[in-house]
Amino acid sequence: MKVSVLTFGEVADIVNASSFDLKDVEDTDTLKQLLEDKFPRLKETRYAVAVDKKIVNQNVTLEDASIVALLPPFSGG
Amino acid sequence: MPDKKPKDIFIEGPVNPQFISDSIAQHSTKTSIGAHSIFLGQVRNDVINGNEVTAIDYTAYREMCLEKMQAIREEIFAKYPLTCMHIHHSLGKVKAGEISLFVFTSSAHRKAAIDSCEEVVERIKAELPVWGKEIFDDSSYQWKKNNIN
Numbered sequence: 001m002k003v004s005v006l007t008f009g010e011v012a013d014i015v016n017a018s019s020f021d022l023k024d025v026e027d028t029d030t031l032k033q034l035l036e037d038k039f040p041r042l043k044e045t046r047y048a049v050a051v052d053k054k055i056v057n058q059n060v061t062l063e064d065a066s067i068v069a070l071l072p073p074f075s076g077g
Numbered sequence: 078m079p080d081k082k083p084k085d086i087f088i089e090g091p092v093n094p095q096f097i098s099d100s101i102a103q104h105s106t107k108t109s110i111g112a113h114s115i116f117l118g119q120v121r122n123d124v125i126n127g128n129e130v131t132a133i134d135y136t137a138y139r140e141m142c143l144e145k146m147q148a149i150r151e152e153i154f155a156k157y158p159l160t161c162m163h164i165h166h167s168l169g170k171v172k173a174g175e176i177s178l179f180v181f182t183s184s185a186h187r188k189a190a191i192d193s194c195e196e197v198v199e200r201i202k203a204e205l206p207v208w209g210k211e212i213f214d215d216s217s218y219q220w221k222k223n224n225i226n
Binding site for chain 2: 006008009010050053069071072073074075076077
């Protein structure tokens with residue numbers, strides 16, 4: 001199974017990509033851990049996680065074609 | 078899924094003052110309206126550590142924004158007796174002094190227009206996944222932070 005990851009703002013700067021795919025990531029906690037291991041600066045960054053455009057506050061199981069977005073604090077307007 | 082396609086709120090670059098004026102003029106046929114309230118967000122040239130903000134470059138998680146905005150729109154219309162509401166937010170680069178947010182509410186009497194306009198502006202800033210990159214005069218940048226009350 002494959003999930004799409006979208007990143008924005010400071011998170012996109014840190015991972016140096018605005019979208020990429022990841023294979024066989026079971027849930028959002030695993031995904032966060034994987035990225036934080038690879039990009040340690042993420043650990044010091046505040047960001048929310050959205051799965052299929054809904055912000056999730058707990059660990060969520062991912063499915064094939066899930067879209068996971070990493071959202072730093074909003075600053076529109 | 079929403080049963081209808083959400084309205085697009087985004088425009089590329091700054092909100093042109095002529096567009097704002099045209100939007101006001103378009104309401105002259107809606108004669109049940111007695112009050113308009115308008116909020117305009119303008120890019121401010123903050124000075125941070127000696128560097129001046131010359132522009133803000135906006136990006137958004139577009140699909141999520143439009144769904145969220147549709148939900149906010151429905152809640153606002155349920156709460157206030159509005160005739161109409163229009164929202165336009167910039168994407169891409171907006172220079173200091175230019176307009177990046179245009180919120181326009183109309184109602185029969187002023188209180189609904191004024192209160193709903195303020196509430197929508199606050200909700201846009203707090204809830205829409207939009208990010209502003211503040212570009213300084215030396216080409217460096219920082220990610221803008223909103224003051225959420």
